[in-house]
Every structure is written in structure tokens, then in C-alpha cells.
Amino acid sequence: MKFLPLWMQRLASPQYFFLDIKVWIVWLYVLGVVGLLVGSIWGLAFVPPERLQGNSFRIMFVHVPVAIFAQIVYISIAVAGVVHLVWKLKMADVYMAAAAPVGFWLTALALGSGMIWGMPTWGTPWEWDARIVTTFILLILYLGLIVLRQVIPNPARATTALSILAIVGAINIPIIKYSVVWFETLHQPASIELFGDISIDKIYRIPLFTNIASVFILTAGIILANMRYVTILRNASKNWVQPWIQGRNR
Amino acid sequence: MKPHRRRRLSIVLFLFIGGLTTVLITIFALANYINHFYLPDQVVSGDVPIERTIRAGGFVKTGSVVRDSTGLGVTFDITDRVSSTFSVRFEGILPSLFREDKGTVVVGRLNADGVFDATRVLAKHDENYEPPELKGMVEQVDP
Numbered sequence: 065m066k067f068l069p070l071w072m073q074r075l076a077s078p079q080y081f082f083l084d085i086k087v088w089i090v091w092l093y094v095l096g097v098v099g100l101l102v103g104s105i106w107g108l109a110f111v112p113p114e115r116l117q118g119n120s121f122r123i124m125f126v127h128v129p130v131a132i133f134a135q136i137v138y139i140s141i142a143v144a145g146v147v148h149l150v151w152k153l154k155m156a157d158v159y160m161a162a163a164a165p166v167g168f169w170l171t172a173l174a175l176g177s178g179m180i181w182g183m184p185t186w187g188t189p190w191e192w193d194a195r196i197v198t199t200f201i202l203l204i205l206y207l208g209l210i211v212l213r214q215v216i217p218n219p220a221r222a223t224t225a226l227s228i229l230a231i232v233g234a235i236n237i238p239i240i241k242y243s244v245v246w247f248e249t250l251h252q253p254a255s256i257e258l259f260g261d262i263s264i265d266k267i268y269r270i271p272l273f274t275n276i277a278s279v280f281i282l283t284a285g286i287i288l289a290n291m292r293y294v295t296i297l298r299n300a301s302k303n304w305v306q307p308w309i310q311g312r313n314r
Numbered sequence: 315m316k317p318h319r320r321r322r323l324s325i326v327l328f329l330f331i332g333g334l335t336t337v338l339i340t341i342f343a344l345a346n347y348i349n350h351f352y353l354p355d356q357v358v359s360g361d362v363p364i365e366r367t368i369r370a371g372g373f374v375k376t377g378s379v380v381r382d383s384t385g386l387g388v389t390f391d392i393t394d395r396v397s398s399t400f401s402v403r404f405e406g407i408l409p410s411l412f413r414e415d416k417g418t419v420v421v422g423r424l425n426a427d428g429v430f431d432a433t434r435v436l437a438k439h440d441e442n443y444e445p446p447e448l449k450g451m452v453e454q455v456d457p
Contacts, residue, residue, distance in 0.1 A: 150319050
């Protein structure tokens, strides 16, 4: 920890995290919502329809960002699991508790928007192909992360179990990523490669990348707000929490 | 790093890499079951069960789509663009993205004559997204 600047070290302490992070959340919410509005309105109204799919491709501007972050949030939870098992940082467990529901809803949105997109284009909302099945498994893993905490009464054991589930479950992420390459699937291959070509025309990239950035910002904001909530629940007996519980502070 | 932390980190890494290897070996061994559809060369070479519901996919052969003069019946060929092609018979409404030279997945039974009786036809769409204005330019570039 000694190599981190002081303001970052403060964030590892529940009390300072709780106090310092509040001003960030407001700005992340504002930036995320404005960006999402700009990107979505741009994508819905100001770009031409796709040459084959017509207007139905526009759900891509929602589907792609939520699907990307459904997976990235899971990776971050697995990293927090490693941090918990190795360094026993309190905030790692707080992060896992706060991020799991957010990842669950991102995955649900990715599956839901994919089903809506599939109806006009593929001619079916759901096929048991490798990409869809592995994404469905991701949803179940998130559900496991949420439920496991409630079925194990001892918090320390629950966190250890959660960390192991998160790390083992992360095996699913590269399989989701490469399912469309390794296997024959109904789902098309990736359009955006991090170190490669983008097979999306330039005029569609501006709203798409605006929405990807906005979903990232909004996801970060919601997770931080959740972390604040989890922090105050876990520290309810501490003196510094009392004014917040009694409503004397906002 | 302190020794006990180093030890825990190596256990965690071993857990992940060992698990990943196990799962990858398993899914590649089961690749035939994970693939969502049979390819045209498997259909042509007789690697697929006859008279059982299966899925097969490939590209719709250009110029092969023939619609019945009455009713919804349609016949078309699916090809892998290399060597293998088989015929499909379907009665129903094709998805709007069903196009010649584009990907498709058909669900149904291969009969003894090698004709695929499809009960459902799905359209695959590719990963390229282009506005309509570019269509003319692309066709000019293609020979």
C-alpha cells in the first residue's frame, strides 16, 4: 500500500471512503446520464439505418455497451476476490457486495436487448448457441454471488466462498469472448477488437463509443453509491456512522 | 510481498489456470455438441443423422432461391462457398434478413434424398455495419 498516494490510501478505509467518494458519485451520475442521452438520441435519430438490417440495428447502441460491461464488471469482481483472498482488504468485500447486483442487471439487459434484436434480424429471440448460453451462465453466476452471501450466515466465510466463486466463475469470461470464434454460433463475431479492426462504419462509431463510455461512467457511479450503502450498513455500530443513521448528516 | 500472501496468491492463480485448462479441454472435446449447427460439408458427406431434427447452416447460394408460384413454399441451396451444397425445402415466412449470399441457419430434417425439410429458417447477420450510401461503392470495388 505504501506505493499509493495518500488520497488513494484513504479510500481503503471505510470511513474516509464513505466521506471522500460522495462528491464523485454526483458527477459520475450527471456525466453518465447526459452521455447516455446524447449517445442514444444520436444513435436513434441522427445516423442512417443500416443497409441490411434497417432500423433494428439501432438497439446495438444499448446492447453492445451493456454486454461489454456485464463482462468487465465480472472480471473486476474476480480481481476483488483475489485482493480479498491475498491481501484481506475490507473494501474488496464491499466492492463485491456492491458490484454483483449491478453486473446482474447489466447481464439481464444484454440478454433482453439481444432477444429484442434477435426477433427482427435472426427470426428468433433465443437460440441455445454458445454465446447466448455462456452469457446466460454469467447471469446465473451473478445470481450465485448475490445469493451466496445470504445463505452463509458467517460473514467471513461468506466472503471467502464468494471470492472463490468469483475467481472460478471468471473462467466463463474468455469462453464468452471466444465462443463466436471457436464454435459455430447464430451470434455474429465481434465487431470491435481492442487491438484490431472495427467493422462498424465511422458514422456509427460516435454514438456507440459515447454510449460505451457513458455506461462505464454510470456503472462506476452506481457501484460507488452501492459501496457507500454497504459501508454504512457494515459499520452501523461505529461512532462515525451514528450521525448518518440518525439523519443529522446528509 | 510477504511469504503467506505470496503463497495465497499462487494458490489463487493455480485455481484459476487449472480450472480454465480443465474447462477448455472439456469444451473442445465436446465441440461437436457445442457447435450450434452442422456445416454443409457435414450434411453432404453424410455425417448428420437422417430423419431427425437437426440444425444446419451456411450461406444461401446466389441465384438458388425459387419461390412456389402459389403458397409460401420456397426452395434454396445452402453452400459453404467452397465445395459442398445441399438443397432446402421450406414452407413459411422467411426472416427479413434472409438474403442470397448471406448466412442462414435452418432447423428441420434431412430426408433420405439429401433434401433438407426445414421447419424453421433463421438469418445470421454478419459483424459489418454500414450505412446504405456505401452499398454502391462496395459493389464497384468488388470485381
